[in-house]
């Protein structure tokens with residue numbers, strides 16, 4: 001009689017450039033999992049783990065690998081430890097999703113998974129999220145992103161609400177060409193059918209996941225990495241090599257007018273800002289989740305939890321940024337100890353312009369709910 005087979009849990013890698021919508025898609029999956037138990041590993045680039053705070057999941061099934069890209073872990077032991085925890089029978093998980101940092105090299109992550117000697121996992125494919133509105137500009141700055149698409153098993157062309165129909169079709173065609181046989185699906189706010197990730201049989205083109213990155217490719221890549229000059233794919237060419245992150249925390253509220261002036265004058269190289277802002281007298285009831293992606297800006301208010309410490313916590317990620325100047329700029333946004341209430345209220349309009357319209361309230365509520373749930377969990 002053959003020995004009983006060790007149950008294997010598929011591990012899906014969710015990648016995509018900074019701000020493309022990975023966390024949004026992940027939260028969509030978690031909200032629509034229909035009984036599927038999903039374990040999540042979040043890999044934040046900055047030291048303040050904003051992504052980990054905004055992923056809502058079953059209690060105990062989200063772990064965070066913070067501060068730095070997982071693709072460059074010198075040894076994969078931390079990942080192995082988390083995978084071991086999440087694959088214990090007591091965790092009762094059906095699938096594990098690793099949300100890569102927006103600057104990770106996805107093929108490195110895939111290689112780590114394929115090289116793992118954990119008998120309980122099975123590589124479940126690479127999902128690459130693409131920001132439709134930023135795609136051309138991002139690709140121009142980082143032609144190496146084509147490489148990420150080439151190894152994807154499923155590409156989600158996200159934020160299609162931000163481009164017109166013709167543009168969407170053009171982008172779809174470009175992305176499809178770059179990603180070869182991978183399925184390309186369009187989405188708004190990461191709303192894809194969860195079964196596309198968890199049940200390869202249902203994928204639009206019927207392709208098996210993990211079909212594109214062969215073990216030989218990965219070995220070849222490994223040799224490349226050992227010799228950095230090898231056709232330009234060494235560690236120094238990793239996307240994140242040119243980027244740095246700056247963290248900012250304050251327990252004094254931000255003045256809304258000064259804060260908006262800071263955002264308006266943010267340098268070009270500062271591509272991504274995320275976190276939470278306390279506007280103090282501007283709105284005593286809510287914390288404001290902030291997302292800046294390129295020149296796109298969005299605030300989502302959510303009520304402070306009872307007893308929650310009122311903090312502003314931000315992570316800024318960019319290339320060629322002046323960390324000291326950014327920190328000093330934010331420090332100068334602190335509100336006066338006793339601000340003029342009427343003036344602060346007026347200044348809040350500058351913030352409220354970037355809160356989603358009522359038409360998109362559903363999304364804003366969902367975002368707020370995610371943050372709320374995560375806050376309760378923590």
Ligand SMILES: Nc1nc2c(ncn2[C@@H]2O[C@H](COP(=O)(O)OP(=O)(O)OP(=O)(O)O)[C@@H](O)[C@H]2O)c(=O)[nH]1
Nearest residue numbers: 018019020021022023024102158159188189291298
């Ligand atoms: N208009 C629009 N905005 C979106 C869509 N999907 C995500 N967003 C917004 O884009 C911003 C960034 O989304 P995230 O899900 O945090 O992106 P991410 O890829 O996890 O970001 P990083 O982890 O920093 O790389 C947030 O403000 C989202 O609400 C979409 O389809 N349309």
